[in-house]
Amino acid sequence: MRFADIDSYGHVNNVRFFDYLEDARVSMLWERPRDGEGNRLDLVVARQEIDYRRPLNFRPDPVRVEVWVTEISRSRFTLAYEIRDDATLYAEARTILVAYDSAAAWPRRLGEDEVAFLRRFSAPA
Secondary structure, three states: OOHHHEOOOOEEOHHHHHHHHHHHHHHHHOOOOEOOOOOEOOEEEEEEEEEEOOOOEOOOOOOEEEEEEEEEOOOEEEEEEEEEOOOOEEEEEEEEEEEEEOOOOEEOOOOHHHHHHHHOOEOOO
């Protein structure tokens, strides 16, 4: 949590929650499979939604952003998140990411290695 995240009401501004989600998503997906030249395969955010549960006030103690995969299809997958500490759930969120071919400017299929990577982060059934 950064002091700059706080709004005039003394709590984390609602837009800053999306920054927290992005930080968690990038951290989780950083080591995903690459193409033959060592480049990360492109992904784009198709949809993002958040449900705010409690105000998050500025404090020295960190909060956690827990993230996991809930759905995988041919060209897209869904991530679920909770922004929380041990006692309080501050927000729940969901992001749909689409595998994307930048050269063709069109969605692409997820490779088998990408699907295997994502399954490592699937919530237990």
